[in-house]
Amino acid sequence: MSASTSFEKRTRKNLQHKTRYIAFVAASIDGRISLSGQHPPDWTSAEDWHFFEKSLSHVDAVVVGRHTYQAVAERLRKRNTFVLSSRPKKICRRGTVTFVNPATVYLAPLFAPYKTVAVLGGGMVYRFMLENGLLDELFVTIEPLVFGRGKEMFVGGTRTTRLHLHTIRQLNKNGTVLLHYHTINQNT
Secondary structure, eight states: OOHHHHHHHHHHHHHTSOOEEEEEEEEETTSEEESSTTOOOTTSOHHHHHHHHHHHTTOSEEEEEHHHHHHHHHHHTTSOEEEEOSSOSSOEEETTEEEEOTTTSOOHHHHTTOSEEEEOOOHHHHHHHHHTTOOSEEEEEEESOOOSSSEESSTTOOOOOOEEEEEEEEOSTTOOEEEEEEEOOTTO
8 A cells, every 4th residue: 555545544534523623711700711812811720720731631733812822832832733813824834833814714624634623712713713613612611700801702792602501510619610511503
């Protein structure tokens, strides 16, 4: 069997599965995901971080926005990472990191080789992925804080989308709650 035939079979096999997109969001009670655009959520509980790190160990790739990437680049450099940004004119790869403009590139084929893709924010990325049918599950950790200002979970709003609550879990005695939702296929 030639090397190209072997590669084609592996590629075909990888494309036979449907990529599963899972968003992970840490939010205040008033739905804010950060106080500023370039600040990682260091206000979340230890229990949320434990859940998040354990969950990331089961994903094949991550999707982030440019500001989120700049805030946590060191933590992502060993992962297959896709950075969504309006800046690149074409797809640009630097090691395991791919910079892509979602306005000019259809993303689904880029993610197709991966079984599970984690969507890590920020708010514009969450909105884009949801509105483009690239979000199957949503984990939202609600921390018992009210910011009163800051970045929204879905920046600029989004069309109404129905989700199904799968589980609710209290993570600690302080009142941190983990909500797990599944998107509902609107075509069924």
